[in-house]
Amino acid sequence: MAKKDYYEVLGVKKGATDEEIKSAYRRKAKESHPDLHQNDKNAEERFKEVNEAYEVLSDGDKRARYDQFGHEGPPNMGGYDFGGGFSGFSGFESIFDTFFGGGGMGGRQQTGPIRGQDLRYDMSIKFEEAAFGCKKEFRFQRNESCDVCKGSGAKPGTTPQKCNVCNGTGSVRMATNSLFGQVVTQRPCSTCGGTGQIVKDRCAKCGGGGRMRATRTASVQIPAGIDNGQFITMSGQGEPGHRGGPPGDLYVYISVKPHRLFKRDGYNLYCDIPLSVTHATLGGEIEIPTLEGPVKHNVPEGTQTDTEFRFRGKGIHALRGAGRGDLYVKVRVDVPKSLNERQKSLLKAFEDSLTGKEYESRKTFFDRMKDYFTS
Numbered sequence: 001m002a003k004k005d006y007y008e009v010l011g012v013k014k015g016a017t018d019e020e021i022k023s024a025y026r027r028k029a030k031e032s033h034p035d036l037h038q039n040d041k042n043a044e045e046r047f048k049e050v051n052e053a054y055e056v057l058s059d060g061d062k063r064a065r066y067d068q069f070g071h072e073g074p075p076n077m078g079g080y081d082f083g084g085g086f087s088g089f090s091g092f093e094s095i096f097d098t099f100f101g102g103g104g105m106g107g108r109q110q111t112g113p114i115r116g117q118d119l120r121y122d123m124s125i126k127f128e129e130a131a132f133g134c135k136k137e138f139r140f141q142r143n144e145s146c147d148v149c150k151g152s153g154a155k156p157g158t159t160p161q162k163c164n165v166c167n168g169t170g171s172v173r174m175a176t177n178s179l180f181g182q183v184v185t186q187r188p189c190s191t192c193g194g195t196g197q198i199v200k201d202r203c204a205k206c207g208g209g210g211r212m213r214a215t216r217t218a219s220v221q222i223p224a225g226i227d228n229g230q231f232i233t234m235s236g237q238g239e240p241g242h243r244g245g246p247p248g249d250l251y252v253y254i255s256v257k258p259h260r261l262f263k264r265d266g267y268n269l270y271c272d273i274p275l276s277v278t279h280a281t282l283g284g285e286i287e288i289p290t291l292e293g294p295v296k297h298n299v300p301e302g303t304q305t306d307t308e309f310r311f312r313g314k315g316i317h318a319l320r321g322a323g324r325g326d327l328y329v330k331v332r333v334d335v336p337k338s339l340n341e342r343q344k345s346l347l348k349a350f351e352d353s354l355t356g357k358e359y360e361s362r363k364t365f366f367d368r369m370k371d372y373f374t375s
Contacts, residue, residue, distance in 0.1 A: 113245035133224035267325030
């Protein structure tokens, strides 16, 4: 049986915007959700169809290929699985949560191990530390299992009891009436707080919570070439898991302080340096700043403002790679101010000694201007 057009499934035109597609998907998913149409045997198929259409049309690359080739995919490629392997009721709970705030297909409660929460730490480093890499030590806080009750929350020698309200599941089911009929949802049990257990004799140290706030010290290796806004993952350094689950991760986000001389673009560095009129005219040796220190460089005679010099390998180390970027130095001819009378006289005498041919760009400009007004 041929598949329906994805745009037709969602009820949108081919040129629909992402927001229009998303809105149509929400509406269609609500209309065909099996939980709301338990007596309709075709609801599940329609719901799968709507999800498959949305998965393709909400992805720019998949949508472009679908618009060009349709369901069959590119020729000679054996078709293309636009649906991404969607099958059965996977994802129903998240869809249900989106529309009705939780619950879903009969209320499956996660009672097994739960991974610990990830943490974030914001670290500020110097420009040079980002360029060359460094090792940084820092202190951060996280929740850890109480060392007295080992995370159970119960007084040593006692054990938590199963909650008699939710029967140890940690959740309770509720039936409510809506425009779509009766909807069965699931909520965390308010009696046990969703844990499925009741602690009668609480641990004196943690107060029955099973967790304590702790300050820890860690060190992280900052790789050479890291840039502002990037992060380093420290696996297993987040908060501990629940019911034997693995710990979360700690993400160290890097903020690089600006440099007084250099601007960074990727792995290249850029710098502007002033150059006196005399030095620009006569040329000669000048000092160029680099991250490793100043280096000597000869500027040619008659160097103009905005002339750019490239220094290979004087930029930033490539992150997780070999080599370095380049340093680009642009000169700005610095015109002197506040000259005394003698200096002005000498400068005027110098100007009077010129024939005009010495100024290449000025000569070209005035020649063009003369031709313009006389043509």
